[in-house]
Structures are given as C-alpha cells and as structure tokens.
Amino acid sequence: MNTFELYFAAALLAGTPLLLAATGELLAETVGLLNLGIEGLMLMGAVVGVVTTLKLHSPEMGVLAGALAGMVFLLIFYAIPVVLLGCEQVLPGFGVWFIGLGLSQLIGSHYENTTVSSRSMIVSIPGIDRIPVVKEMIGSFPWPVYLAFVLPFGVAWMLARTRHGRNMRAIGEDPVAASAGAGIAVSGWRTFYVAVNGLLGGFAGAVLAVVAIGEWGVDVTAGRGFIALAVVIFAAWRGMRLIVGAYIFGGLLILADLGGALGWPVPSEFLALMPYLGAVLILCVWALQARHRGIGAAPTALGMSSSRLA
Amino acid sequence: MQPDRSVGDEPDVPELKLRLRDVRKSFGPLRAVDGVDFDCRIGEVHSILGENGAGKSTLMNIVAGVLSPDSGEMWLDGEPYEPTSPKRAMRRGVGMVHQNYQLVPRLSVAENLFLGWEGAPRVASLEKLAAIAEVAIEKHGFHMKPLAKVRELSVGEQQRVAILRALVRGASLLILDEPTATLTPQECDSLFAIMRRLVGDGHVLIFITHKLREVMAVSSRVTVLRAGARVATLPIAECDERTLAKEMLGHDVDSPVKSSRVRRYKEVALSLRGGTVVDGRGSRVVSDVSLELRAREIVGIAGVSGNGQRELSEAAAGVRPLRTGRIEVGGVDLTGRGAADFIRAGVGYIPEDRLTAGMVLRESIARNSIMKALYLDSDRKTLTRGPFLKLGEVQRFARQLLDQGQVSTRDPKVTVGSLSGGNIQRLLIARELRAATRALIAVHPTRGLDVGAMERAWRIFLAARDAGVGILLISEDLDEVLTLSDRVLVMYAGRIVGEFDNRESPPSREHLGLLMGGATAAELERPAVGSEAGR
Numbered sequence: 116m117n118t119f120e121l122y123f124a125a126a127l128l129a130g131t132p133l134l135l136a137a138t139g140e141l142l143a144e145t146v147g148l149l150n151l152g153i154e155g156l157m158l159m160g161a162v163v164g165v166v167t168t169l170k171l172h173s174p175e176m177g178v179l180a181g182a183l184a185g186m187v188f189l190l191i192f193y194a195i196p197v198v199l200l201g202c203e204q205v206l207p208g209f210g211v212w213f214i215g216l217g218l219s220q221l222i223g224s225h226y227e228n229t230t231v232s233s234r235s236m237i238v239s240i241p242g243i244d245r246i247p248v249v250k251e252m253i254g255s256f257p258w259p260v261y262l263a264f265v266l267p268f269g270v271a272w273m274l275a276r277t278r279h280g281r282n283m284r285a286i287g288e289d290p291v292a293a294s295a296g297a298g299i300a301v302s303g304w305r306t307f308y309v310a311v312n313g314l315l316g317g318f319a320g321a322v323l324a325v326v327a328i329g330e331w332g333v334d335v336t337a338g339r340g341f342i343a344l345a346v347v348i349f350a351a352w353r354g355m356r357l358i359v360g361a362y363i364f365g366g367l368l369i370l371a372d373l374g375g376a377l378g379w380p381v382p383s384e385f386l387a388l389m390p391y392l393g394a395v396l397i398l399c400v401w402a403l404q405a406r407h408r409g410i411g412a413a414p415t416a417l418g419m420s421s422s423r424l425a
Numbered sequence: 426m427q428p429d430r431s432v433g434d435e436p437d438v439p440e441l442k443l444r445l446r447d448v449r450k451s452f453g454p455l456r457a458v459d460g461v462d463f464d465c466r467i468g469e470v471h472s473i474l475g476e477n478g479a480g481k482s483t484l485m486n487i488v489a490g491v492l493s494p495d496s497g498e499m500w501l502d503g504e505p506y507e508p509t510s511p512k513r514a515m516r517r518g519v520g521m522v523h524q525n526y527q528l529v530p531r532l533s534v535a536e537n538l539f540l541g542w543e544g545a546p547r548v549a550s551l552e553k554l555a556a557i558a559e560v561a562i563e564k565h566g567f568h569m570k571p572l573a574k575v576r577e578l579s580v581g582e583q584q585r586v587a588i589l590r591a592l593v594r595g596a597s598l599l600i601l602d603e604p605t606a607t608l609t610p611q612e613c614d615s616l617f618a619i620m621r622r623l624v625g626d627g628h629v630l631i632f633i634t635h636k637l638r639e640v641m642a643v644s645s646r647v648t649v650l651r652a653g654a655r656v657a658t659l660p661i662a663e664c665d666e667r668t669l670a671k672e673m674l675g676h677d678v679d680s681p682v683k684s685s686r687v688r689r690y691k692e693v694a695l696s697l698r699g700g701t702v703v704d705g706r707g708s709r710v711v712s713d714v715s716l717e718l719r720a721r722e723i724v725g726i727a728g729v730s731g732n733g734q735r736e737l738s739e740a741a742a743g744v745r746p747l748r749t750g751r752i753e754v755g756g757v758d759l760t761g762r763g764a765a766d767f768i769r770a771g772v773g774y775i776p777e778d779r780l781t782a783g784m785v786l787r788e789s790i791a792r793n794s795i796m797k798a799l800y801l802d803s804d805r806k807t808l809t810r811g812p813f814l815k816l817g818e819v820q821r822f823a824r825q826l827l828d829q830g831q832v833s834t835r836d837p838k839v840t841v842g843s844l845s846g847g848n849i850q851r852l853l854i855a856r857e858l859r860a861a862t863r864a865l866i867a868v869h870p871t872r873g874l875d876v877g878a879m880e881r882a883w884r885i886f887l888a889a890r891d892a893g894v895g896i897l898l899i900s901e902d903l904d905e906v907l908t909l910s911d912r913v914l915v916m917y918a919g920r921i922v923g924e925f926d927n928r929e930s931p932p933s934r935e936h937l938g939l940l941m942g943g944a945t946a947a948e949l950e951r952p953a954v955g956s957e958a959g960r
Contacts, residue, residue, distance in 0.1 A: 278545050281532070285540045288529045295491065296527025296587070297541030298512035415531065
C-alpha cells in the first residue's frame with residue numbers, strides 16, 4: 116500500500132462525516148431552513164455515539180443512538196423556535212451550536228480519551244479483492260462510508276425527479292406561494308426536514324467520533340460542522356456535487372497528518388489550517404463564479420423567518 | 426356548528442352552486458364580514474363589488490378555506506360546506522386565484538401547475554411533467570409553454586398559469602381576487618374572454634373587483650359589499666355604473682375629478698437628458714430616457730410595473746445614480762448629487778414602496794414629519810436651535826401635516842406603523858407636497874386608497890399643479906393617468922415608447938394598452954392587431 120492509496124482512503128474516511136452532515140443540511144436548506152448549528156448537532160451525536168458504544172459494546176448501536184439523539188436535539192432546539200414559533204433562523208442556529216458544545220462536554224466528561232473500536236462495522240465490496248490499487252483505495256470501510264457515498268445520489272434523484280422533491284424546492288423558493296397557492300403544509304414539511312437534518316447530523320457526529328477518530332474529546336468536531344455548511348454552498352445546492360466537495364475537504368482535513376508522516380518542511384499548524392482556509396477560498400471563488408454565470412443560486416427563501424406564514 | 430339542510434330562509438333552489446347564510450368574521454375589534462348572505466348560481470359570473478376594506482377578499486377567503494368564519498353556514502352544491510384549508514376547499518372543487526398569483530417564480534409552468542397536488546405523478550422527469558401539462562393546457566384552451574420559467578412570463582401569462590392550476594385540480598367554482606389590478610386593457614379583455622369561455626364550459630366564477638366598468642363588462646349578477654355587510658345583489662341588466670357606485674359608496678358620487686386646463690410655465694421644473702439607470706443587479710433597466718417636466722404641468726407615465734418606472738423615479742428623486750445622462754432641477758445641474766441636494770432643490774418624492782422607503786414605521790409621526798423639513802433652511806430654523814430639536818415646534822409642524830393630510834389621528838407621538846395604510850399614504854402625500862416646491866415625483870400615489878380618498882388626493886395634486894409645481898406621475902392605473910395628466914408618456918422595457926398631449930388629443934385606452942404591452946409604432950399602423958389570444 117503506497118502513500119497515495121493510504122491518503123486517498125483516509126480522505127474518504129475523513130470526508131464521510133462532512134458528507135453526511137452536508138446531505139442533511141442540504142435537505143433542510145432546500146425547504147428554506149438555514150441551520151447554522153450543525154457543529155453543536157454533530158457534537159451531540161458524537162458524545163452520545165461514543166457513550167452508547169462504550170455502554171453497549173456495540174458501535175452499531177452507538178451510531179444509531181447518535182443519530183436519534185441528533186434528531187431529538189434539533190427538534191427541540193431548532194424546530195420549536197424556528198418552525199413552531201416563527202423566530203428568525205440565525206440565533207436558534209447559534210443556540211444549537213452553543214448548547215451542543217456545552218451539553219456534549221457535560222455528558223462526555225467521564226468518557227474522554229477512552230477509545231472505542233468500530234472494527235465490527237467494516238464491510239468489503241464483494242469481488243473487489245481482485246482489482247489491485249482500487250481495493251486499497253475503496254475496497255474495505257466501515258459501512259457508513261458507503262452509505263454516505265450513496266445517499267447524495269438518492270437525494271439528487273428525489274429533488275430533480277419526484278413530486279416530493281419539487282414540493283420541497285417550492286417551499287424553499289417561496290413558502291407563501293407553496294402554502295397559499297399550492298396547498299402544501301409548509302410547517303409539517305419543515306418539521307420533517309429538521310428531523311432529517313438532525314438525524315443525519317447526529318449520525319455524522321457519531322461516525323466521526325466512533326468510526327473515524329475512535330474516541331470522544333471536547334470539541335472533537337473542530338469546526339467540521341461549519342465546513343459542512345461550506346460544502347453545501349460549494350455544491351450549489353445540488354446533491355451530486357456534495358460528494359466532490361466533502362472528499363476535497365476530507366483530504367484537506369488530514370493534510371497535516373500526511374505532512375507530518377512524510378516530513379514536509381511546512382509547519383503542521385499551517386497544514387492544519389488548510390480546510391478552513393480552503394473553505395474561505397472556495398466560497399470566494401464560488402461567489403465570483405455565481406456572479407458571472409448565474410449558477411447555483413440558493414433557495415430564494417433560505418433563512419427567511421416563517422412568521423409571515425399564516 | 427352543524428348546518429341543518431332542511432332549514433333555510435328560502436326553499437333550496439337546485440341550480441344554486443354556493444349559498445352563504447349569516448357569515449361573520451372579526452379581526453380583533455374590526456368586523457370584516459358582518460353577517461353576509463350570498464347566493465351564487467350555476468352558470469354565472471358573479472361579481473363582488475366593494476371599496477378597499479369592504480370585506481370582499483375576507484368573505485371569499487372564507488369560501489376558499491383560507492380563513493375560517495366565526496359563525497355562519499355554507500352550502501356547496503346543496504351539501505353543507507365547511508372547508509378548513511384551501512386544500513379541502515379544492516377537493517370540493519373550490520379554487521381561488523389570489524391577487525399575487527402565488528406561483529414559484531424560479532420553477533417552470535409545468536412544475537407550478539402540479540405543485541402540492543396529490544393527482545400529480547409521484548416520479549416524473551421534467552419532460553414527462555411538461556407533456557402532461559401540455560395535455561391540460563390544450564384541454565382548457567390555453568396557450569403557454571410548459572417549460573418556460575414563471576418569472577420569464579408577463580403578468581397576464583402568470584395569471585393564466587394560476588387559473589389553469591386551479592382548473593387542473595378540478596375547480597368548478599373559481600374565485601378571482603382583483604384579477605385585473607395589474608393588467609393592460611388588452612390583457613383584461615383576454616381575461617374576460619377566458620372567463621366567458623369557462624362559464625360556457627360549466628364553471629362558476631366569482632369575480633372580486635372595485636372597478637365598475639369591469640362589473641358591467643363581464644358579470645351576470647353583482648353583489649355589493651360595504652363595511653363588511655351585503656347592501657345589494659342585482660342582475661347586471663338592472664343596473665348601471667352610477668347606481669352601483671352609489672351602492673358601493675353609500676352616498677351619491679361626487680362630480681368626477683376633472684382637470685382644468687392651465688397654461689404650463691416656460692420654466693423647466695425637472696429635466697432628464699439621455700438618462701440610463703441600472704438596477705441593483707447591474708442590468709440596464711432605463712435606457713436613454715429624455716423628458717422635460719415643466720412647472721405647472723402633470724406628466725403621466727403609463728406602463729406595466731417592472732418596465733423601469735421604479736428606477737426612473739428613483740433617479741428623478743436623486744436616490745439612485747444615473748449611469749449616463751444629465752439631470753437638472755430648476756435649471757441647476759444635479760447630476761451625480763445625492764437625495765439631500767434634490768430635497769433642497771425642491772423635489773418631493775412619493776416612492777412606490779412607502780412602508781420601507783417612504784416612512785420609518787417604528788418612529789413617531791412627529792419624527793417622520795420633519796424628515797425632509799430638516800434639509801430645508803427655512804424649516805430648519807423654526808424646528809431647531811443649534812443641534813437640538815425644538816420639540817414644541819416639531820409637534821406643531823407634525824399637526825399641520827396631519828391636518829393637511831386629513832389623517833385620522835391628531836396625536837403626533839404615536840408611531841407611523843400604528844396607522845392604517847391609507848392614513849400613512851395621506852401623511853406621506855402631505856409631507857412630500859410640502860417639500861415639493863418645484864417638482865413632485867409620485868409613484869402609484871393612490872394605490873391602496875379607497876375611492877373617496879383617491880379622489881381627494883387627485884384634487885390635491887391638481888391644486889399643487891395649479892400652484893406651479895411640476896408633477897411626474899407614474900402609475901399603472903390608466904384612469905388616474907388619463908384624469909390627471911397634461912401629457913402622457915408610455916414606458917416599455919426601459920424606454921419611452923409613446924408621447925401624447927392629453928389635453929389636445931387624448932390617446933385611447935386601447936392604444937395606450939398596446940404600447941404598454943410592447944407593440945411598436947409600426948405594429949399599431951396595421952389595422953388588425955390580435956388582442957384576444959393574449960400577447
């Protein structure tokens with residue numbers, strides 16, 4: 116196994132939590148909800164995932180519990196203020212972040228730096244052993260990696276081809292028209308997609324802690340929730356591009372490890388900065404592109420308060 | 426409450442489509458609908474006529490399931506009818522086309538037709554959806570491209586999409602809420618043609634409007650509402666515009682506003698040469714417009730909204746810079762100067778969006794009243810001492826404006842946001858007229874006012890003109906433009922496409938309408954111009 120194969124496989128693993136969280140965020144943003152608190156959501160999923168894994172000795176139960184915890188958490192702290200009470204969306208998003216940050220530390224205080232194993236979750240693609248190089252790069256991973264890869268295809272298909280997806284886009288474009296003109300029960304749909312966003316975000320955090328890192332630590336996400344937001348923008352709100360964006364950022368996230376291993380003459384702090392610097396640069400390039408070609412516009416009603424809805 | 430089918434103050438008439446008895450709806454202390462009885466027969470276009478706030482839309486929103494009544498009973502097709510949502514109403518065949526069609530602009534016609542409807546296919550490519558839409562479009566005799574984005578359509582075309590959306594869902598009773606408000610005369614005609622055809626196909630139409638001419642043109646019966654109550658239901662053959670106006674207003678109509686002929690002054694109030702203006706996204710929306718507004722004349726600019734009027738008015742008031750061209754007020758070059766210089770030069774401005782650009786809703790009437798006066802040296806002297814406001818003088822100044830505008834409150838300390846839309850508009854007109862010593866830029870100045878207040882505003886504008894102010898009147902309402910203007914310009918796609926002397930040879934509404942719709946002078950020369958099929 117050479118360095119490139121190793122790096123590629125590691126980038127896929129590092130990109131997986133980003134991809135899961137970004138997929139959930141994309142669905143919520145499609146119905147007009149800008150959840151800025153994915154970071155806190157992922158932390159909740161991470162801590163519940165690790166604690167459950169330790170208690171039940173089952174990483175499968177761990178990631179499942181993390182996902183459910185994320186769903187409940189987001190329904191309480193985001194769906195209630197934003198969908199039910201019609202608040203604006205920015206502060207509840209930051210609320211989710213801060214509450215997640217604090218609550219996860221409280222829950223995880225006795226479980227720091229206790230490693231968990233997710234070896235039982237590893238599956239191999241049947242028949243891939245016979246293909247050299249490729250088998251090292253993509254042949255054998257914990258199943259959430261494959262799940263995360265497949266999910267955006269389904270999301271892209273749903274948004275482009277189905278009645279359900281078209282209704283979602285209508286809600287994000289113009290919730291008043293969707294409700295008054297087309298008779299769509301906007302609040303119900305939005306609540307549902309807050310739940311989905313919570314489920315995927317919590318799952319992403321649990322996968323990060325249980326599978327990719329293998330332990331809980333304070334602020335284990337280190338800004339990945341915000342990178343997931345950048346991935347959604349990079350993807351121009353289209354499902355398939357999420358995959359590319361998430362793995363690019365995954366690669367940037369582990370650049371410091373690679374540099375250290377190969378003894379690059381670059382300060383590791385600078386390499387560790389790359390995903391965040393990359394996020395800023397990509398967003399700048401994207402903004403210029405969008406202005407020139409008019410592509411990838413956000414849902415028109417994204418982030419708009421729903422209190423105008425009757 | 427369970428309606429009892431056997432009880433009613435009239436015997437059940439079989440051809441009754443919709444029957445309302447004693448329907449009531451209050452918003453706080455306001456009785457928006459106050460015990461209305463209403464019958465709508467199969468095979469009719471039934472107009473609902475009333476001033477703003479008479480309860481027309483509230484009543485019909487109850488029928489369409491948008492609002493639920495406080496009390497009262499409804500029957501549809503002889504069966505009790507209690508819709509709890511627009512969707513439920515739709516299932517019984519009741520569809521409403523709202524004033525702002527409620528379409529999603531960035532989606533295609535086909536997608537908009539089928540949004541949120543259980544009858545739409547669960548999985549379909551856009552092409553397949555378009556094919557299904559095509560069938561529906563032809564079945565109902567419309568002409569539209571199913572793959573066109575709604576935002577690329579004209580207002581009239583968007584309206585047809587909204588109507589077709591209701592028909593696709595199986596509406597047999599179709600409610601149209603002020604459907605003609607933003608249409609050109611030709612688009613109105615083609616809407617009326619569609620309405621007649623739908624009635625011929627067995628649909629029942631309820632047509633909400635406050636325009637008498639339209640009631641006479643298209644309906645078979647009319648119900649007049651005033652202050653939430655029904656005052657009359659009449660067959661159209663038995664009424665004329667004058668009796669309807671009397672029923673609607675509750676008193677005899679004033680003699681109509683007539684502009685007396687005055688000689689305009691030589692002095693130019695405001696002139697624009699080769700003006701080009703770009704909008705917020707950088708696209709050119711006003712192209713090479715030149716106009717000269719003399720003192721003591723009203724120049725009306727007719728046109729469908731969105732053809733550059735907003736940006737032209739902003740440029741004329743100094744709140745949006747010119748990309749190229751030159752603007753003068755009273756002979757002084759103000760090109761490149763800001764709004765403050767325009768105010769000092771004596772330009773008043775009634776913006777299209779008065780609630781955000783005209784007034785600060787959270788501030789008091791007093792504060793809002795003096796906003797422009799503080800730029801004028803004479804007023805500033807009375808209102809301030811050094812850096813401080815003389816609060817007593819400010820109150821006095823505000824009370825003056827409240828009097829002039831006949832605003833319902835006398836208290837300058839309350840916030841502007843607590844006033845009704847009509848009162849805000851009257852206060853704004855009073856403030857701007859005071860500031861407008863040379864020119865007034867008035868955009869849709871009477872939109873939202875009821876008939877009485879509108880005519881009062883018209884008289885005030887005419888008086889201001891007679892006193893020597895030049896008024897640039899930008900309006901979609903052809904009645905307003907033709908009543909007030911000395912000269913009429915037509916704006917289309919950012920250019921002035923026609924100019925008429927409204928005193929010597931007034932243009933016909935049809936002619937103006939065609940120009941507003943984008944017909945070129947060459948097209949107008951040809952005898953037959955299709956207006957029926959819709960442009």
